[in-house]
Amino acid sequence: MNRRELLYGAAMGLTAGATARASVIPIDSSDAKPKPLNLADYEPKSMLQVRETRVERARFPVIDIHTHISFSAKSEAGIELSPDRKYLGQREELLAVMDRKNIRAMVNLTGGYDHGLVDAVTRYDRASPGRFYTFTEPSYSRFKEHNYPQLQAQAIEQAHRDGARGLKLLKTLGLYLRENITSGALVKIDDPRFDPMWDTCGQLNMPVAIHVSDPVAFFTPTDRFNERYEELNNHPDWSFYGPGFPSNAELLEARNRVIARHPKTHFIVLHVGNFSENLANVGEALDHFPNMTVDIAARVGELGRQPRTSRAFFERYQDRILFGTDATPHGDEFPQQVFNDRLYEIYYRFLETDDEYFDYAPANVPPQGRWRIYGIKLADSILRKVYNGNAARELGITI
Ligand SMILES: [Zn+2]
Helix, strand or coil, rough: CCCCHHHHHHHHHHHHHCCCCHHCCCHHHHHHHHCCCCCHHCCCCCCCCCCCCCCCCCCCCEEEEEEECEECCCECEEEEECCCCCCCCHHHHHHHHHHHCEEEEECCCCCCCCHHHHHHHHHCCCCCCCCCCECCCCCCHHHEEEEEHHHHHEEEEEEEHHCCCCCCCHHHHHHHCEEEEEECCCCCCCHHHHHHHHHHHHHCCCCEEECCCCHHHCCCCCCCCCCHHHHHHCHHCCCCCCHHHCCCCHHHHHHHHHHHHHCCCEEEEHHCCCCCCHHHHHHHHHCCCCEEEECCCHHHHHHCCCCHHHHHHHHCCCCCCCCCCCCCCCCCCHHHHCCHHHHHHHHHHHHHCCCCEEEECCCCCCCCCCEEEEECCHHHHHHHHHHHHHHHHHHHCCC
């Protein structure tokens, strides 16, 4: 029996039993052959008829703790090497979106150091007080100088005088910085040469926004089993799989040792502690370290595909979660963090509604993985803390 005969038989059985030969449904045999389709061309449209709530403005004023308005003019092998800044968005164009979306303040984490930091603070924080806050970053280009630990601690003091509100670490530490800056063995996150820097931040009440590790799938092979296959295929340099890289677990353990060793320093562990795939693990760390908080930047896709676990997480840790997006003006090649109205509406919809099965990024193809998300409809008392209360406390400001 060939496939066509088999289908005829099945149709007969369904329609009128074994004897009713005349009522057979004709089936076009050309349907039987599967056609290849490039994964990148696949854009399935959901046929679900479910409620779509448009949340144009956040219910309470927002502090976005995690944005990138400027970046280093010179980078090599993943390491920023210049205090000079490049700017991604003009103040006026940012303010227009902020006013429409009820964003009270944006925190530009990548403000650099030295004259670059002064320039960034002048352009944004001083020009629009209360709307922009800038963080400083370590100057890795001096890492090989024998008194780097003291130099870097003094650089934090200078940055504080220049108007920096906190310190930001990119995933440089643990994954890019090497003994000879761009070559040699990787420098560990808990390397004691950074201890004076962490302590100085604590003394000056400057929170440390720290990006450690990355999505756990980035540490597994880029193959057909990888849930972020398309993302890694589009950005092969984001893979940390293979010899020469520490594991995700080793990185997180080194991070935890830093947080434990500096109890007076506040750590905002970015991207839900970079383990939003395992909120139980993040919760354990939060239980352990009172000086740790997390933001939700670029992880609304992870949180929104486990809405019940996420909601419980927000309820339990409502004083420890900060609103952040990783928003990058004109960052169109990374739709999950492009600074625009649509991005913020997705975050608000996730936090404020119980809508089902919607896109986590403004893109035709979900950029991080092929899933959609569900809203968690937080209570107003929790929303207020996540939108601004917790960030205001970390920044030492009032809203
Ligand atoms: Zn970021």
